[in-house]
Amino acid sequence: MATTSDSGEIEGFGQVSRTVGTVFRYLLLAATMFGIVMLGVLLLYVANDAIRPLTADPGWYLVFLLALVVPSAAVGWTVRRRDSEAFNFGTLLVGMLVVSLMFSGGVALLVIDVVPPLVALAYAIGIAVPVGLSVLLTGQAHRISFTPRLAATTALFYLSLFGLPGPVGGALGVPQVVPSLVGAIQSIPVIPVDWMMIAAVVGGGSAAAVGAYAAGIGDRTTGLYAATAAFAATLVAGALGPAVGLGAVPAVVVTAVAFVPTGAYAWRGGFAEEGSPLGLVFAATVVGGALVGALAVDALGFAGPASWVDWGFLTSAHSGTAENAGLYPAIGGSILLMATVAALSFPLGVGAAVYLEEYAPDNALTRFVDVNISNLAGVPSVVYGLLGLGVFVTYLGQSAGTVLVGGATLALLILPIVIISSREAIRSVPSDMRQASYGMGATRWQTVKNVVLPEAFPGILTGTILALGRAIGETAPLIMIGAPNVVFNLPDTLGSKVSAMPLQVYAWSGLFASEDFYTKAVPAGVVVLLAVLLAMNSVAIVLRNKFERTG
Amino acid sequence: MSTDDLATDISKQTENSPRELLTRTFFFLCAGLSIVTTISIVVLLVTEAAKFFTITAPLMGVTGETASLVDFLTGTTWQINSGEFGVLTLVSATVMITLGSAVIAIPLGVATAIYLSEYASKRARSVLKPALEILAGVPTVVYGFFALIYITPALSVVFPSIGTFNMLSASVVVGVMIIPMVASISEDAMSAVPDELRQAGYGMGATKFDVATGIVVPAALSGIFSSFILALSRAIGETMAVTIAAGSRAQFLNPLNPASFLEGSLPMTAAMVQLLLGDITGGGLAYRSLFAIGLVLFVITLIMNVISDFVAQRYREEY
Numbered sequence: 001m002a003t004t005s006d007s008g009e010i011e012g013f014g015q016v017s018r019t020v021g022t023v024f025r026y027l028l029l030a031a032t033m034f035g036i037v038m039l040g041v042l043l044l045y046v047a048n049d050a051i052r053p054l055t056a057d058p059g060w061y062l063v064f065l066l067a068l069v070v071p072s073a074a075v076g077w078t079v080r081r082r083d084s085e086a087f088n089f090g091t092l093l094v095g096m097l098v099v100s101l102m103f104s105g106g107v108a109l110l111v112i113d114v115v116p117p118l119v120a121l122a123y124a125i126g127i128a129v130p131v132g133l134s135v136l137l138t139g140q141a142h143r144i145s146f147t148p149r150l151a152a153t154t155a156l157f158y159l160s161l162f163g164l165p166g167p168v169g170g171a172l173g174v175p176q177v178v179p180s181l182v183g184a185i186q187s188i189p190v191i192p193v194d195w196m197m198i199a200a201v202v203g204g205g206s207a208a209a210v211g212a213y214a215a216g217i218g219d220r221t222t223g224l225y226a227a228t229a230a231f232a233a234t235l236v237a238g239a240l241g242p243a244v245g246l247g248a249v250p251a252v253v254v255t256a257v258a259f260v261p262t263g264a265y266a267w268r269g270g271f272a273e274e275g276s277p278l279g280l281v282f283a284a285t286v287v288g289g290a291l292v293g294a295l296a297v298d299a300l301g302f303a304g305p306a307s308w309v310d311w312g313f314l315t316s317a318h319s320g321t322a323e324n325a326g327l328y329p330a331i332g333g334s335i336l337l338m339a340t341v342a343a344l345s346f347p348l349g350v351g352a353a354v355y356l357e358e359y360a361p362d363n364a365l366t367r368f369v370d371v372n373i374s375n376l377a378g379v380p381s382v383v384y385g386l387l388g389l390g391v392f393v394t395y396l397g398q399s400a401g402t403v404l405v406g407g408a409t410l411a412l413l414i415l416p417i418v419i420i421s422s423r424e425a426i427r428s429v430p431s432d433m434r435q436a437s438y439g440m441g442a443t444r445w446q447t448v449k450n451v452v453l454p455e456a457f458p459g460i461l462t463g464t465i466l467a468l469g470r471a472i473g474e475t476a477p478l479i480m481i482g483a484p485n486v487v488f489n490l491p492d493t494l495g496s497k498v499s500a501m502p503l504q505v506y507a508w509s510g511l512f513a514s515e516d517f518y519t520k521a522v523p524a525g526v527v528v529l530l531a532v533l534l535a536m537n538s539v540a541i542v543l544r545n546k547f548e549r550t551g
Numbered sequence: 552m553s554t555d556d557l558a559t560d561i562s563k564q565t566e567n568s569p570r571e572l573l574t575r576t577f578f579f580l581c582a583g584l585s586i587v588t589t590i591s592i593v594v595l596l597v598t599e600a601a602k603f604f605t606i607t608a609p610l611m612g613v614t615g616e617t618a619s620l621v622d623f624l625t626g627t628t629w630q631i632n633s634g635e636f637g638v639l640t641l642v643s644a645t646v647m648i649t650l651g652s653a654v655i656a657i658p659l660g661v662a663t664a665i666y667l668s669e670y671a672s673k674r675a676r677s678v679l680k681p682a683l684e685i686l687a688g689v690p691t692v693v694y695g696f697f698a699l700i701y702i703t704p705a706l707s708v709v710f711p712s713i714g715t716f717n718m719l720s721a722s723v724v725v726g727v728m729i730i731p732m733v734a735s736i737s738e739d740a741m742s743a744v745p746d747e748l749r750q751a752g753y754g755m756g757a758t759k760f761d762v763a764t765g766i767v768v769p770a771a772l773s774g775i776f777s778s779f780i781l782a783l784s785r786a787i788g789e790t791m792a793v794t795i796a797a798g799s800r801a802q803f804l805n806p807l808n809p810a811s812f813l814e815g816s817l818p819m820t821a822a823m824v825q826l827l828l829g830d831i832t833g834g835g836l837a838y839r840s841l842f843a844i845g846l847v848l849f850v851i852t853l854i855m856n857v858i859s860d861f862v863a864q865r866y867r868e869e870y
Contacts, residue, residue, distance in 0.1 A: 021760040025670055031662030032671075035730045036682045039689065042697045146570045351581030359578055371860070373585050378781065378856040379849065380788025382820050383592060386845045389827075390595040412588055419585070445574040473690025476790035479824050502692045502791075509696045510795055511828075518700050526693050537688065541681070 043530070050523035051307040059302035067293035068286070075285040079278045089269045090282030092542065097262045097287065099535045104257035105314075106335045107202065108250050113490045114332065117197040118186055124201045126182035130156035195238045195248035199256070203234030206256040210264045217268055230260045308524035317488045318504065322516035327525055330504035332490035333403070334472055334532075337500055340407025341414065341471050346464055348411070349418030350453075353460075356419070357426040358448055377416035384413040385480025393481060400482030404494040409477045414467040421463025425456040458547030465540040469533050475502040485511055501529045596849055599842030616836045623843065629801035629817065631826070636840050638847060639803065644718065644816035646806040648793055651722025652729060652786045657779055659726075660733025661768075664775070667734065668741035669763045680735075687731040694724040695795030703796070716798025716815030724792050729782040736781060740774020741767050773866035777859040784855035788848065790820035799825055819844050 048054075080087035111120060134153040137144065158166060163180030170176070179187070207230040215223025234256045241251025270280035297304065316326030352373075360366040388409030392398045398405045429452050437447040453460075478500055485507035487499040499507075505525040508517045601607040605617040618636045626637025663683065667676055698720040706720055707713045744767050752762040768775070798815025801822065805811055817825065826841050 018758075021758050024760050024763075025666075028662045028666035028670060031659045032666045032679060032683075032734075034659055035663075035686050035727045036679075038727060039686055042701055045701050046693075046697070146568065150569070150573075348581045348584055351578045352585060355575075355578035355582040359575055360582070369582055369585060372589050374860070375853060375856050376585055376589060378784060378788075378852060379592065380790065380820065380852055382788065382790045382823055383596075383845055383849050383852075386823075386842060387588070387592050387595060390599060390842065391591055415588070416585065443568070443571055445571050448574070469688060473688075473692070475690070475692045476794075476820070476824060479827050482827070485828075502690050505696065506692050506791060506795065509692075509699065522696055522700075526696060529690060529693065533688065533690070 046523045046526050049519055050309050050527040051305055053305045055303075056305040057302040059300065060297050060304050063296045063300065063302060064293040067296060068289035071289050072282075072286045075282050079282045083276055083278050086276035086279035087282060089276055089279035090286075093262065093266055093269065093279065093283040094286050095538065095542075096265060097258065097283075099539060100258040100262055101254070102532070102535050104254045106331075107257050108253040109328075109332050109335065109490070111198050111202065111253060112249060114336070114492050117194045117201075118191060120201045121197040122182045122185035124204070125185055126160045126180065127157075129181060130160045193248075195241070195252050198249055199231075199234050199238050199252045202253055203231050203256040203260075206234070206260050207231040210260055213264055213268075226264065230256075230264070233260055233263075308520050309527050313521075313524050314528070318486045318507075320512075322508075322512075322514070322520040325508065325517070325521040327501060327504060327528055329487040329490055330499045330501045330525075331528070333487065333498040333503075334500045336403050336491055337407050337410060337498060338468055338472055340403055340494070341411045342464070342468060344408060344411035345415050345418050345467070349415050349464070349467075350422050350460055352415075352419045353422035353426055354448055354452070357423055358444065358452060373416050373419055377420065381413055381474055382476040382480060384409055385477035387412065388477060388481040399495065399497075401478075401484055401497045402495050403491050403498045405481050406478055406483055406498055406500070407494075409481050410471040410474060413474065413477060414471045417467040417470065418464055421467065422456070422460045425459025425463060426452060428459065429455040458543055462540045462544045465536055465543070469536045469540070472500075472536070473502055473529070473533060475500075475506050478503050479506075501525065501532070505529060592849065596842050596846040599839055600846040603836070603839035603843045618836065618840070618843075627803040629822065631829075631837055631840070634836070636843070637803075638819075638844060640801050641817055641819040641822045641844065642847070643804050643806055644797065644801075644818040645787055645820070647718045647804060647812065647816070648722050648725055648789070648797065648818050649783050649786050650806055651718060651812060652726035653779070653783055655723060655726025656729045656733050656782055656786075660730045660778070660782065661737055661775060663730065663734040664737035664741055664778075665763055665768065668738045669759070669767060683731040683734055686727060687729075689728075690791075691728065691789060692791040692795065694728055695721075695792040698724040698792060698796035710813055713813045714798070714815050716796065716800075717813050718797055718804070718816060719812040721793045721796035722812065724796065725786050725789050728789065728792065729785050732782040732785060733778045736778035737771065737775045740771035740778070743774070744770040773862055776866075777863035780855050780859035780862065784852045784859070787855070788820065788852050790824060793818045794821040794824045797821060819848050823848075 076087060076090075079090065111117065130153070133156050134149075137149050137152060141149070159178070160181040163176055163183055164178035165172075165174045165176070166180065207227040210230040211223040211227025213223075214226030234252055237255035237259075238248045238252040241248040244251070246254075266280060266283070270277050312324075313326050314331065315328050316324065317329050319325045356366065356369065360369075388405055389400075392405045392408060393400045433451050433455065434447055437451045442450065483499060483503055484497050485499070485503065487497055491498045505522055508522045508525060512521075598611065602611045602613045603618055604620040604623065606620050608614075608617040616634070618634070623636050623638050625639065626635060627639050627643075628635040628637045629640040667679060671679060699716075702720040702723055703713065703715065703717060706717075710719070713719065748766050748770060749762050752766045757765065797818060799817060799821070800815060801817035802814070804814060804816050823841055823844055826837055829837065
């Protein structure tokens with residue numbers, strides 16, 4: 001084929017023109033760049049509309065140039081030349097701080113406006129106690145066989161969450177005899193201060209995670225010290241919070257969710273073995289520069305850009321005028337929806353992937369499920385919306401537009417994606433490892449639990465986060481299930497009406513269509529939505545790069 | 552796990568011990584959920600759509616307003632208030648979006664795939680591929696807003712008669728959105744072409760251009776075609792971008808007349824969103840028409856997915 005084409009004739013041999021090839025190559029490059037450049041230009045436009053960088057004082061730019069950009073570039077360049085690993089670590093650390101601050105904003109929103117602190121505390125204890133007890137039970141596995149242990153664990157959870165006889169008894173008309181642990185905690189006469197309860201729940205969780213992380217690096221003592229230090233930091237933040245004008249509750253949440261994990265990572269990368277303090281220097285320059293810059297512009301009175309994405313936009317509800325319209329209920333709605341979607345799609349998707357990869361016999365049914373899943377991935381999202389409307393709302397009688405219905409619909413939507421990516425992650429676990437496990441006499445479940453899932457976990461997590469990123473941008477299914485366009489309050493139960501960020505953006509650009517909304521509220525909403533997506537995707541990509549199987 | 556535990560486990564745990572049965576059942580149910588989902592979609596769409604049509608409604612035991620199946624499939628007016636449900640109006644708009652986005656996505660996507668698989672250095676690939684992924688990752692509602700606010704005004708410089716809502720800007724953004732799909736599936740197909748074929752081409756004195764267009768592309772053709780079909784099926788199901796950018800007035804347009812791209816109409820997906828935003832009571836005629844459109848949409852996309860699968864399997868060159 002190739003030899004008969006115009007440049008390949010025998011008489012032309014040796015004088016092949018390179019023009020066609022060169023032109024073709026650059027045409028291809030131009031085609032590749034077309035979409036990327038176009039999106040880039042559009043993003044610049046929307047960012048310009050939303051953040052309005054030209055409205056800032058020139059002095060503001062000058063201060064940040066001197067305090068942040070120049071020192072960071074200088075230090076970054078030096079560090080990178082001496083040790084590129086350290087530079088990467090420093091960049092990652094700064095990125096982690098930014099992302100975890102965003103995340104802590106979400107958690108703060110939850111604990112302040114959605115879940116009352118006492119309820120959160122009650123459920124945290126009510127779940128922690130049976131979990132602890134069942135871990136103890138599992139330790140006795142050689143004495144007690146599986147079935148009684150399962151029964152005991154179930155009973156513990158039931159008792160702790162519902163008490164005796166609980167909802168089962170309630171259905172039969174038997175009055176409550178033993179209160180549940182959760183109920184008992186909620187009815188205690190002395191109610192501790194809000195921020196202390198939140199510190200116990202959020203700080204406790206974060207301290208436990210940090211402790212486990214530190215124990216993984218050092219030994220148990222290190223872990224214990226790290227956990228204690230983390231919890232102490234949270235408490236100190238709660239006590240000092242009001243003094244710096246942040247309020248105790250936000251201070252506790254930000255410390256526990258953002259500063260403590262970032263600090264643990266910094267400690268590990270900077271001081272523990274194979275650490276690179278140079279990276280810490282770089283990160284400190286960036287963060288310090290930003291802080292100094294912010295303080296300096298404040299002191300010197302330089303106005304920053306009059307951005308539409310400001311504190312008011314993030315913390316107020318929809319309004320008829322574009323200047324006052326905010327995204328707060330939509331942000332909260334998106335967070336709750338994502339939590340529901342993750343809780344539903346993660347176990348179901350991973351379970352299906354495990355079945356198909358580890359258990360399924362090679363028969364017609366399996367092949368059908370296989371084809372079926374790839375077809376489901378191609379079903380338009382609006383049809384999933386119809387499924388939610390028809391099944392959950394009309395047949396099952398749920399009220400339209402609630403967190404539960406929206407979350408379940410979106411979970412079904414991303415389930416095929418979660419299954420497909422989890423299968424890929426599970427498939428990439430070398431079969432030698434499975435064979436070794438079976439060779440030691442492990443059963444299938446033991447192999448899955450101890451070998452396959454831990455090995456595949458980073459891949460599964462990456463796939464799930466990317467799928468959640470897809471779900472957070474979906475609008476059509478939410479419209480289909482009747483989510484309201486305008487919500488003024490955060491949903492506080494699974495049964496309350498919910499809005500979401502993309503839905504709010506749609507409402508502003510479709511229903512409140514006016515020049516004002518087009519140039520103010522919608523660009524701001526788009527920028528926030530894209531920032532959240534960017535954060536989620538970069539977490540997924542960092543995870544993927546960190547745990548990518550080498551070899 | 553200590554050896555003690557292991558020994559106990561080996562003696563106690565067999566493939567049919569309670570724990571194994573429990574976990575296996577759970578995993579099986581998870582996998583089964585996908586079939587339940589499919590069945591629910593099909594049953595729901597078919598039963599609700601059946602209640603919509605005059606012919607099938609008595610079978611469903613539905614009395615009251617219904618619509619004629621023939622009018623639905625052949626009518627060219629979509630006016631819910633006057634009870635005219637001509638789905639061709641919506642289909643024509645969807646076809647326009649599909650054609651328009653194909654004109655953009657197919658050449659650009661294939662060119663991108665050739666560049667990535669044949670020309671790009673490893674470094675360039677590592678930058679370009681994630682950048683392309685971003686194109687597919689931006690929420691479609693954002694694309695719709697871009698089309699309405701930035702692209703339509705830009706296009707009005709070239710086409711002064713363009714409407715605020717028009718098919719052209721919607722087609723452009725949907726086209727851009729599906730480029731990564733065409734590119735990544737085509738590129739996979741091209742990368743799967745064995746290197747020997749390329750080396751043989753070079754050995755016979757072919758240039759890189761000859762090898763790329765004369766050897767790699769023909770060898771990967773089945774994958775490239777299946778990427779087209781998948782991407783177009785995605786364009787058909789695309790909802791928010793066309794809802795925001797293409798407008799809300801349903802009118803029958805000739806998809807092959809380029810001038811009609813300057814006008815707005817109502818693709819199937821946008822019609823569904825519009826129906827939902829109106830006052831819909833469960834069980835009404837408008838509510839059921841939603842499922843009738845949904846059924847048409849589902850059947851079209853399903854057929855396209857199946858064809859794409861078939862093309863990829865049937866015409867794959869085996870090496």
